[in-house]
Amino acid sequence: MYCEKCGNRLADDARFCDTCGATVAGAAIGSPAAAADASGSSVITPEQLRAKWQQEAAARGSSTATSATVAAPIAAPVLPQVVQNSGSGKDGINKCPYCGASDIQLNTATGQLRCNYCHREWSEAADGLDFDIASLNGMTIGAGSEDINYDASSVVTLKCSACGAEVVIETDEAPQARCHWCRNTLSLNNQVPNGAIPDAVIPFRVTKEQAQGLIETFVHKRQFYAHPRFKAEFTTDNIMGAYLPYMVVDVNSHASLSGQAELLVRKYDRDKTTYYDADLYDISRDFDLLIDDLTLEASAEKLNQNTLVNSNNVINAILPYPLKETLRFNANYLRGFTSEKRDLNRDAVAGVAQAQVRDIARYQANQTALAYNRGIHWENINVGVKGQLWKSVYLPVWLYSYLEVKNNGKRFLHYVAVNGATGETMGSVPIHMPKLLLISAIIELIGCAIGIPLTIFLFLFVP
Amino acid sequence: MFFSVLAADPLYVSLLLSSNDDSSGLAAIPLLLCLSGFIYFGAVYARYRNSDKRHLHEEETPVRIENLQQHNQFVIRLTGLRNSSMQDRNDQQVEGALNESGGGFAEQLANVKDWVK
Numbered sequence: 001m002y003c004e005k006c007g008n009r010l011a012d013d014a015r016f017c018d019t020c021g022a023t024v025a026g027a028a029i030g031s032p033a034a035a036a037d038a039s040g041s042s043v044i045t046p047e048q049l050r051a052k053w054q055q056e057a058a059a060r061g062s063s064t065a066t067s068a069t070v071a072a073p074i075a076a077p078v079l080p081q082v083v084q085n086s087g088s089g090k091d092g093i094n095k096c097p098y099c100g101a102s103d104i105q106l107n108t109a110t111g112q113l114r115c116n117y118c119h120r121e122w123s124e125a126a127d128g129l130d131f132d133i134a135s136l137n138g139m140t141i142g143a144g145s146e147d148i149n150y151d152a153s154s155v156v157t158l159k160c161s162a163c164g165a166e167v168v169i170e171t172d173e174a175p176q177a178r179c180h181w182c183r184n185t186l187s188l189n190n191q192v193p194n195g196a197i198p199d200a201v202i203p204f205r206v207t208k209e210q211a212q213g214l215i216e217t218f219v220h221k222r223q224f225y226a227h228p229r230f231k232a233e234f235t236t237d238n239i240m241g242a243y244l245p246y247m248v249v250d251v252n253s254h255a256s257l258s259g260q261a262e263l264l265v266r267k268y269d270r271d272k273t274t275y276y277d278a279d280l281y282d283i284s285r286d287f288d289l290l291i292d293d294l295t296l297e298a299s300a301e302k303l304n305q306n307t308l309v310n311s312n313n314v315i316n317a318i319l320p321y322p323l324k325e326t327l328r329f330n331a332n333y334l335r336g337f338t339s340e341k342r343d344l345n346r347d348a349v350a351g352v353a354q355a356q357v358r359d360i361a362r363y364q365a366n367q368t369a370l371a372y373n374r375g376i377h378w379e380n381i382n383v384g385v386k387g388q389l390w391k392s393v394y395l396p397v398w399l400y401s402y403l404e405v406k407n408n409g410k411r412f413l414h415y416v417a418v419n420g421a422t423g424e425t426m427g428s429v430p431i432h433m434p435k436l437l438l439i440s441a442i443i444e445l446i447g448c449a450i451g452i453p454l455t456i457f458l459f460l461f462v463p
Numbered sequence: 464m465f466f467s468v469l470a471a472d473p474l475y476v477s478l479l480l481s482s483n484d485d486s487s488g489l490a491a492i493p494l495l496l497c498l499s500g501f502i503y504f505g506a507v508y509a510r511y512r513n514s515d516k517r518h519l520h521e522e523e524t525p526v527r528i529e530n531l532q533q534h535n536q537f538v539i540r541l542t543g544l545r546n547s548s549m550q551d552r553n554d555q556q557v558e559g560a561l562n563e564s565g566g567g568f569a570e571q572l573a574n575v576k577d578w579v580k
């Protein structure tokens with residue numbers, strides 16, 4: 001079996017990990033392997049897991065061979081296959097491969113890690129979670145996508161391998177801390193059950209200066225109706241670089257859609273009225289649907305995009321990210337930035353994922369039926385999920401935020417967000433309502449002054 | 464009320480005009496003029512607040528389709544229809560969007576109310 005915390009291979013009867021010291025029995029509590037194992041044994045090895053999962057997949061395959069459209073829900077509670085992808089990213093002191101110093105930081109200009117001592121640069125490897133989507137079967141997840149143990153402490157203690165001191169890492173703030181004795185930087189790179197360590201990361205490539213420029217341009221284009229207090233207070237000095245938590249899902253599925261569609265045959269005028277003749281068809285579409293990197297917010301606060309109460313939708317709007325370039329997580333990428341811990345599990349976002357997969361199926365089916373120029377009414381949309389791969393990813397966002405306090409005391413947080421990898425920018429600027437209402441009213445009056453006489457004129461004099 | 468709902472969003476107005484089959488384009492001009500203030504408000508609101516913006520997952524997610532099978536069965540010829548497009552078409556419908564209010568009239572009204580109070 002393997003250590004849940006560091007991935008180290010252990011003897012089957014081991015109770016403690018000899019590398020990191022984690023308690024093995026404790027680590028299995030609440031893990032999907034323990035929950036789903038009906039045999040009574042509380043620990044299951046990855047090999048057993050894989051064998052069991054393959055048997056299940058084979059059983060499912062034979063029973064559904066006649067009908068490929070059996071709809072398995074996304075994130076169905078089946079035993080997931082967990083991929084330990086962070087094996088070589090060790091906890092503790094991460095040393096510069098050239099000089100051995102532990103003072104390492106992201107160089108945003110190159111997207112690489114840089115040793116602050118010898119100034120040489122390098123990159124982490126790819127996250128190792130790229131599979132051929134068509135071959136996905138059952139549920140596969142990265143170790144960082146396992147369900148969060150909400151009781152798990154946010155505080156992790158690591159032993160400094162240089163001096164032996166016990167160093168406390170407050171994972172709510174950052175998965176790193178400095179040893180107070182020898183000043184080495186200690187990193188937490190392996191998954192802990194509190195959601196702080198994802199499977200992968202896309203490092204910042206947009207520098208703070210570039211982000212400031214993008215935000216200023218965005219806001220300056222929206223100056224005329226901007227709230228005067230906002231205009232007076234606007235500055236990009238304290239924009240924040242934040243890594244936000246996402247779940248990225250690959251889906252191997254089969255879609256079946258059926259409905260009616262109309263094809264225009266003739267358009268003609270009779271007694272000042274336009275009429276249309278159309279051919280009605282029953283249509284159906286059936287195809288394998290392979291979805292790559294569906295991206296979902298994995299923070300409860302950011303998943304709430306009710307635009308009446310927040311402007312989180314603008315952070316959603318700067319998607320997508322170049323998810324082919326995700327790297328294995330390394331805490332050094334986070335230095336100098338803030339990060340938000342994932343607080344949602346696969347189950348919590350499965351409903352959204354399911355709905356978005358249906359949307360994608362519908363749009364793909366539309367592409368195969370473009371000839372129906374009067375539209376389609378899809379009556380049945382069935383998407384059967386054969387395989388799915390989930391990974392948790394930190395994605396970089398530059399955020400400008402402004403708290404508007406309205407006349408009635410209501411508060412509204414406006415964001416301007418910049419995609420930290422692509423530079424795509426979207427935002428919300430508080431409006432000076434009196435000015436906008438006044439000018440809208442003037443335009444309305446002028447419009448009516450011309451429009452009403454014109455209506456009367458057309459009514460009376462145009463045959 | 465009905466008209467202001469339409470007018471608050473330029474998109475609704477264009478939809479209204481495109482499905483307005485009883486008249487030629489000529490009659491649409493005074494209608495647009497009479498709603499110009501509402502259209503202007505909606506357009507500025509959308510440009511500043513961007514509450515209608517979201518990631519277009521249905522279009523922007525990389526996908527591949529394979530083993531396509533399609534059936535098209537002619538049913539009947541419909542004649543004398545008044546609508547320029549199918550009445551209950553849902554091919555552009557999106558179920559998985561997260562921005563709930565989507566920059567609609569209710570949100571704009573709430574924002575004006577917040578200011579008036």
Ligand SMILES: [Zn+2]
Nearest residue numbers: 003006017020
């Ligand atoms: Zn261990």
Ligand SMILES: [Zn+2]
Nearest residue numbers: 096099115118
């Ligand atoms: Zn070095």
Ligand SMILES: [Zn+2]
Nearest residue numbers: 160163179182
């Ligand atoms: Zn130390």
